[in-house]
Amino acid sequence: MEEINKELVGEFTRAEVDLALNQMAPLKAPGPDGMPPLFYQYYWPSIRDEVSEAVLDCLNSEKMPSCLNHTFLTLILKVKSPEKVYDFRPIALFKSGYHALCEEARSDEASSSDSGLVARFWSKIWKPGVSGKVKHFLWRACTDSLPTRINLMKRKILSDLICHLCGRVDEDTLHALWGCEAVKQVWDRDFNWVNQFEVAQGSFQDLVEKVLSKPRLREDFATTAWFVWARRNKSRLNEKTTPLNGIRDAIRNFLQLFHSCREPPVSNKMQRQRNWIPPKPGQYKVNFDGALFNENDEAGVGIVVRDSRGLVVVAMAEKIIKPHSMECLQILATRHAVIFAKEIGLQLSHFVGDSKIVIKGLLGGGNAILIYRAFV
Template identity: 45%
Template sequence: MTHAFWKQVWRADVPGKIKHFTWKACSNALPTRENLMQRKIIAKSSCQQCKSQSKSVFHALWDCASIQQVWESDFGWVDRQKTSTGSFQNLVELITQKPCQLELFITIAWFLWSRRNKLRLKEEALPQNRVVFEAKRYLILHQQPVNTLPKKQSQANETKWKPPDFNSFKTNFDGAMLSDRGEAGLGVVICNHEGEIIAAPSEKFPQPPSVICLEILAARCVAIFVHEVGLH
């Protein structure tokens, strides 16, 4: 691997975990069945999805017949015959010839690897036909600019948390999209007038279609919880 190649990877506008994943994949350091067999951890290296070839990094992320359709819409330009005898690092080097596609490529690869792990553990996994859509949405959310106020203005408008009035309770809550898992999370904190936490439930549920829907759903869940515990 050349210095220029790694410079492109480390400068990619993707989360650090995807850069680290790319480094491991290109270094053949992912725990594929082929690598596990070489370490004498398992007896067979055959791919559990296509049942036909040894599951190398290249096979697991690109060449397996079960996932080739995922790549067709955005990376159909890659000549599979020319890449079939290479490694995953050779494939990524080829993708860097079109720098604008590197970030999407390694993000889709990360989603595919995460999905394989969930299937292996018999956990609920993202449907394969949604991998590209979710990868693109994940990138957009990561890369969208964060609106920040100038420092002085931000400090002037800063809101500090205060405990509620005597014999009252205050409820704070927040929701988060967990796009890589196809889930959303909700966290709630209820405090009394002395600032003591009296309840802090959390919950995960299927990811709603938008952030606005998540906020509405979160507010509804909080209202139901507060009513159930008798905080009127």
């Protein structure tokens, strides 16, 4: 008891600030500062010291600057034609810094759960390789923030708690996404290992914690729950819905499309391995290349001279008039390299370029060599 009391009355720490920030919904509507929690979470390595110092100063000194208490008040309609004040539901949009203070203050309250376990659970919520909206949906479901009929009744928006699909049980998050008889067949194939009795005694968060212990099922579970919720809302509005026996195919196509968009494009060009071979002592290697800048309608030539140890002796870059073709540019780059080597007094030099056509033309025979050599 003494250790618990010491922990409760002790000062707040940076670790608690980190934990509070990770527990904040990243896409919550921003307050007057215009910064959603996602901004702080993404750039946390860069701003951690300053923000943590400000938060801890407020918490440990029990004093908060008035600027942090500014907020936007937004009125949400409860009915179609509001006439009185209680026909609106006010929502306060505080600054993210204020939310961080509140989250950390709540985290200091006595709890039967280990803070490390809680942090690990919430980190798993954001790990599945699914889209951000699915992750955010899963977070809302775990925090019981979805507009289920029970939650809407608490806000005095609805008076009927019964699920409109099965017509027998009150609609909470666990029932809407998992327990309803109208959606059970969606879960039966891949999640029939879950003990239904244990799930019925807990919350949706308990179910998620159980499923997330199996990494290979995380993506399927999160996406399936999202599809089930979307289908429930469409059916409530009498809109066209995906048949239950077609949801698995829809989920598979959704995940394949998402992963294909995340994969970097595969280049059709084969990557060439370039091993730079140094010249003999007393000789030099002159590497040259040209580049086109279409956005500026310009071109450029670059030259690098290295000795037998691979050290750069001299380098040069120059803008030139844009030629009509890349081949012509490579010929010009070759000419500039030869002239540059002559101007700096190099006698024994090896010239290396990227254009096989130009190099073969200079080394080979026939009409090409006459044209290229004459130009160079």
